[in-house]
Amino acid sequence: QVQLVESGGGLVQAGGSLRLSCAASGRTFRSYTMGWFRQAPGKEREFVSAISATGGSTFYADSMKGRFTISRDNAKNTVSLQMNSLKPEDTAVYYCAAKTSALSKVISDYNYWGQGTQVTVSS
Numbered sequence: 845q846v847q848l849v850e851s852g853g854g855l856v857q858a859g860g861s862l863r864l865s866c867a868a869s870g871r872t873f874r875s876y877t878m879g880w881f882r883q884a885p886g887k888e889r890e891f892v893s894a895i896s897a898t899g900g901s902t903f904y905a906d907s908m909k910g911r912f913t914i915s916r917d918n919a920k921n922t923v924s925l926q927m928n929s930l931k932p933e934d935t936a937v938y939y940c941a942a943k944t945s946a947l948s949k950v951i952s953d954y955n956y957w958g959q960g961t962q963v964t965v966s967s
Contacts, residue, residue: 847868847956848867848868848869848941848958849866850866850939850940850958850959850960850961851865851961852865853962854962856964858931858967861928862963864925866923866958868923869921873921874898876897877946878916879891879892879895879954880894881951882934883936883939883960884933884935884937889939891949891950892904892938893905894949895947896946899918902914905949925938930963932965934965935964938962939959941957943955
């Protein structure tokens with residue numbers, strides 16, 4: 845089992861940047877695929893990005909490509925999401941999640957979730 849705690853959210857102006865981090869407990873972090881999802885008010889949770897257990901493969905939602913970068917440090921049990929060129933429509937609660945096996949953008953594939961961190965982008 846793995847426990848996840850996100851940090852790094854906040855208020856930023858449009859065009860700015862934020863770096864989200866997710867700290868994971870447990871010795872098996874390096875065996876999990878990690879993902880980032882987000883949920884805006886009144887909307888369904890949606891996929892943002894995922895990274896394979898080794899970090900060798902990454903996957904992004906189309907609207908995030910070129911703006912967001914996912915990375916992980918298995919020695920520190922952390923996964924990060926660098927978000928650049930932020931837009932007001934990026935405002936949401938961002939969640940870190942973990943799953944075994946292959947990359948996926950399907951919410952129900954992920955077994956473990958953090959509590960989320962709020963990102964607000966002002967226009």
